[in-house]
Amino acid sequence: MRDVAAENLSLGRLYEGHVNALRLIAVHGRPAQRARAEAEAARGMLFGVWGADDRTPVSASRGRLRGAKRFASGLGHVARALVTAETAEGQQLFLVAADERTRHDASAWDMAGMQDSRSGRFSCDGLAGEPLGPPGAYAEEPHFVGGTWRIAAVTLGGITGLVDRAAAALRGAGRMEAEAQLLRLAPIATRAVAAWPAIVRAG
Template structure:
């Protein structure tokens, strides 16, 4: 029955993808894709993230569900990278609550999100940074989170706050008060539809039930690094869209049979397939129950960098193939390239590369599937 339910969901996802892939990305491009979010909710994409005990499909819990999650994130990224970013954050919240939350917290999260509400993970501090202090039986927050994706759509955020002892504490906090919203870092080159802003948590009171896990859990490995495979899956969707747009444009121009363009298309397909294989490898590692923590984090970090390199090389290929038209603001291919380049700017790439290399200098490559 589980396999049948999973297959049924994948069929619904494929039909949605076929229906939406010819639509404009977002008009105007800084408009949040609310209609696509509703369509994903309608096919059960958000319910599917939860465990079978919560009437879900275990997309955040089981290796089989994880491969379906690859498809969900990839398809969403292909349709709209900004929504893919927000969906990836939502998934991250569900995953962390699954790992570190109590049974009651997991159930409460499902109830909070049952109407298609969007959760976000906001961990980058603004000025001042977010702190948490105990006041009798409750806790009080102070400070601002910056670079908060989906600032107007997210109704529940998982945030980190620094305690009086200097520890990072996770908390689940409602974020529906518009007067607490703050401007973002400025107009981003890409990913404008994700609606990045800031949120002021100063003065908010929390109960002990709002705190998640123990101090330091957010940075606990392998999950802290392993979760980046989901961002790679979304980026892979952007790669898919760019390859499709390249093919369509060359066909429309009657240039697809040119030998130099064919060489570029071939190279683009190689990059796409390479990124796809790395994402699958990383997802299998992230859900592995037999691999060492260092193996998991190293595989996922290398996958993240491989996908980034494939995407950047593809952007160069597309620009060479299409020429100046690839730089006309408002064209679909130009917007996807800007969104993808912005999305790829994840923190500490050099550290991720050298740490993975340091591990595999002394260890053989692991089997992600036993």
């Protein structure tokens, strides 16, 4: 995951979401849900996990959702998504079809970076959702914190990729041996190297 993100941070973000979704389905899904997800992933379907609520938080009643998610990565690429929604029993994970383009709003992603992650707003209004696991399953440990460490691996990959590209540019300009450049890059590289064993141990 780190190595994927080092080459392409947007791709690393989508890969992490795909792995996270399949992991959650494997842990919390019913046998039929697990079998279907495995078959769909084998056919090349991309999965994602969208947890961040927009101004109108996502809620669910009688299997129908309303509200919207923000920072939904992979719009137009993710076919199946896990979304969190508030219900009378608490927070519930729902498996939803994510490929209906009328629900996508890529203009909501106004960040300068990671444009290739195809992130944006996803409308859940009227969307049918299939419950995954019991209420509260999303925050169950150790699976929840495991997801944060996978994100840490993606972030570290992005840092590593930037350092490698900066070093390559300096080397190409014949400036890599300059003390000022080494002082800029060395602390970042040292911290990145030190962070990786901690991520591996946690994972």
